[in-house]
Amino acid sequence: MSSDNTRTTKHGAEIESTQEARLGEGVDSRFNSTLREAFGSTPFILTKFDQFMNWVRGSSMFMLQFGIACCSIEMIHTYAIKHDLDRFGAGVPRASPRQADVIIVPGTIVSKFAPRMKRVYDQMPEPKFVVSMGSCTISGGPFQEGYNVVKGAEEVIPVDIHVPGCPPRPEALIYGVAKLQERIANGESAPVTVKPYELEQFGDLEQDELVDKLADQIDEEDLVMRYNWSDSP
Amino acid sequence: MSLEEPDDPLATRDVGVTEEGVDYDALADLLGDTVIDRESHVNAEGFVVRPDEVQDALFALRDEAGFDHCACVTAQDYDDRYESIYHLRKYDDPTQEVSVVVPSPKSDPVSQTAEPVYRTADWHEREAYDLVGIDYEGHPDMRRILLPETWQGHPLSQDFSGEEPQVVTLREHANPLADDKRSEDDPDTMFINIGPHHPATHGVLHVETVLDGEQIAHVEPDIGYLHRCEEQMCQQGTYRHQIMPYPDRWDYVSAGILNEWAYARAAEDLADIEVPEYAQVIRTMSAEMSRIAAHMLALGTFALDVFGDFTAVFQYAFRDREVVQDLLEDLTGQRLMFNYLRLGGVAWDLPEPREEFFEKTRDFLDDMPEKLKEYHNLVTSNEIFQMRCVDTGILPPEEAKQYGATGPVARGSGIDYDLRRDDPYGYYSELDWDVVTEDGCDNYARVLCRMQEVEQSARIIEQCVDLLEDWPEDERDIQANVPRTLRPDPDTEIYRAVEAAKGELGIYIRSDGTDKPARFKIRSPCFSNLQTLPVMSEGEFVPDMIASLGSLDIVLGEVDR
Structure with missing residues (x-):
């Protein structure tokens, strides 16, 4: 670093390059993290492989970009600025079901759409999880008496978490997703093998x-x- | 056609136009023997026409009397007959309306199609066939439109039982051009499904596309993946409170108050309810906030379609939507499904402390010009954006009128049609604002139109805030005196429309003397606008079709209802 490039703060201390500033003083502190301190002298963790996998699964979930009805607007708001679901390790929505772990079902399912939704669900690789968003996916919601409305997502695909509301606020959806992550990390939500409704x-x-x-x-x-x-x- | 100016302005006038409005006797003379009876609806006179002379009557009304806008086709099932009603009005002056009522016998419900007169009747009649069961003779493509092909029965007819089992097929990759192929080894066309689960279709629209190379040979929107029986729901609900929550869910991109107003306007005119002025101002203000939120989503998702931009523009648009939604939440208590309007007024007054609400609204409006400048920098003046949008998805004004296009789609094709000004309601006529039109007829013009409408909406809100701030405290009536149970006179019929975010959102109600409507028909702007997609995109490239679809700004909840 050439000296004419250095700037000084008002306290007179020299500001170094970003990299140096990040490293801090003394020995490279990135490797002296609190986690490292907690480990003590042995930098190894012992855990069950299954537990580790569950933790990994819950911490990095790819959502399917899947909009049906009104709830999808609130779902987009959950992904977008301000609520930013990505903060919780629940990822940017993927457009293809083959890349997704979690499908949020955001809206009313009608007779014509149910087989298509089933198909999208079938295309997702296992393990896969389902968050049903809104009253329509619980029971048909306000449209329950409609001649064309399927009375809940569970008539078609198995559901892990129900988020009630019409529509649920983004905070509620985040809570639902966080709960799903918690359940996955604790091994409570198993990869699905039972399919209650076959085509x-x-x-x-x-x-x-x-x-x-x-x-x-x-x-x-x-x-x-x-x-x-x-x-x- | 002569280029000379006509000498007598009256000679060029359409039949039946007078200073006071439409002269229905002149129209009756024009129609002559085709008319067998006359009805009186609240919004217009209705001419009852024989089912085999529909086209004669409609051609006369279109060509001689200038009714160039077939707003809606309502089908219904009486005890002794089926009936289709064609609601006609004029693009130049939508207050001039006429209804053409076509009865058809219960045993053999067939009537002549109106499709050669108004192209938009194509889908409207298919819907009538699908839900009510009237067959239209001469229709080019009489199939179900909203329900699956294998559906048994017609759900809005009287003999339908909701208990029957139904079987729905999942058939894929059927090639609609297979029969047209010149030979078996013609490799030039290819069929692809776009949707119903596809990021660019804005919901669950299915577009059946046949490609010739990279160009679109044939495109057909397949709808009905979100048909949630809205009309049935409204027919089950009582006028006073049970219907109002549903309009929020038609056009669900925060445009709720605009939709609620459509129902409120129709029902208030039906039951003769006068809304206090103060409530009208609140309605106007909140409706325009809804419009801003809806147009912001249109802009954000359009940028997503055209740039593939899930980052800057999309997030900016959602940031601004959040601000509007916060304001609307303060006012109505909900972020998306407001349920704020009531028949005869609004649910409650502005939130206390009022100054805080006004200040928040003012802050939002003050930031608006800066933000719009930012959008123009990012979007409309972007070269890539212009390459994608200028001169793609052309919709000529004559075609737009034939398909009954309204809202920013029509205004982007230079059709000066805005119900807020032309068929005034609410407080709009007292305020100072402009109707935006663009002559480009392309995707770019439609987007520009929406962005300028946001500016106009901001102007309207500003004036409303000024009015509300100075409103005397003892004159703040938010609700007219409306009976607890509303029972409009039997056999009153009305078609009323408002300018929603996507265009003319109309509602037809027929009352039968009970506290529930006997027929509740929704004329959704997106349903008509979506019909123009083949005009815009056939012969164009696939990405241009996606851009056209984005610029139409459809909401499937409203298309399918």
Whole structure:
């Protein structure tokens, strides 16, 4: 560092280069962190591998950029400036389900969309987690009586955390995500293997009046989803 | 057409135009024998037309009488008949309205299509077929539009039972051009699905696209992935309190108060409720705040579409939205779903201490010019942005009118149409502001239009704050005297619209003497605006289609309802 480049503060001390300033005085203090002090003389940690993996999973989650309805606006606000979900290690949203760990379901699910959402969920690599955001994904919310509305996300995919509200505030969503992280880190939220609702092939459906009626319109190879509205909660 | 100035200005006037408004008798003479009856709606007279002479009547009204805007098509199911109503008005003067009522028999609900007269009737009639079950003869593409293809029954008709099971298919990669291929080995076209889960479709829109190389040969928006039965919900609710929460959820990008106003205006005119002036000023102010928030989101997501910019512009736009949302939260108690308007007024007065609220609002308005300058630096004067947006997504004004486009989409094509000025409501006519139009007809013009509208909204808010600050304390009536249970007279029909963030948001209500509407139809601006997408993007490149879609600024909650 050449001397004519040095500037002085009002106290007269010389300001060094950024790197030097960061290093501080004495021996390179980056390596003398409080964590290091806590370890004492042995710089090793012993932990269970599973626990370590859970901690890693919970600390770095990739969210899926997935907007459905009103809640997605509050979800964007949660990602954006001011609330900034990234502070909690819950990442920038990924546009592709193949890169995502967590899907936030932000809005009303209707009959036409449910199979598509199921498909997006199936494309995510395991382990995967689901945060359902808003009343619509819990029960259908204000639209529960609608002829076309699926009564909650859990009719289609398994859900780890429900965040109630219409819509939930960004703070509530952050709390939900933080809770999910906590559960994952504690090993309470296992990677999903149970899928309560499968897409069916049309040919596999029970032969009833409706299926007979549609038989010549739908290819047997087509994947279908069947809604029994009267059985829905 | 002669280039000379016509001598007599009256000779060029459309049929039925008088100084006082529309002369319906002249229109009846024009329509002649096609009219079999006349009805009186609160907003306009209705002519009952035979189901096989719809096009004759509509052509006459469009070409001779100048009704060039088919705002909405309402279908409904009576005990003894089906009925379609075409709500017509004029782009030059939307206070001139007329309804064309087409009954069709219960046993065989078929009526002639209006699609050759107004292109926008295409989707409106498909929706009528889908939800109510009226068939339109001669329609080019009579399919379901909102519900899945395999849906059984028509949910808004009287004989629908919600208990039936339904089967919904998940079919992919069907090639709509397969039949048109000249030969089996024609490799030139390719079908791709854009959506329903795609970052650039602003929600759950599915765009079926056929590409010829990098260019778009055919594009067709497939909607209905967020059809949450809003009309059914409103028909189940009572006028006084149960309907008002739903409008917030149509156009959900903070434009709630604008939507609530659409319902409030229709219901207040239906039940003859007079809103106190003070409440009107509060409504005007809060509605314009909503508009700013909505336009900020439009700008931010448009920059995201065009730049792929999840960083600066997007975050700036959301920073400014947060400020507006804070103000609206102070006022209404909610960030997004305000539920603030009531029939006959607003829910409560401005928050105490009032000075603090005014100061916060003023601060926001004072920062506005600086922020807009920043946006113009970052966005509109950016060379890359201009290359992407200038002269792409052209929407000629005649096409825009044919498709019933309104709002910034129409104003970006040079159509001077703004219901706040042309069909005044609220306190707008007392305030000093301008309607923004741009002649570019392209993506750039639409974005410019929105940014200038933000300036105008800020002007309106400023004047409202001045008014509210000096309002005498004993005249602060926020609510008119409205009966606890509202039962408008039976068989009153009304279509009323307001200028929402995306354009003309209209509501048709028919009352049957009970405390719930017998038919509640929402005319959503996005539904009509989205129909113009093929006009804008066919023959263009894929990224230009994405830009056009962004500049249309659709909200799927409002498209699908």
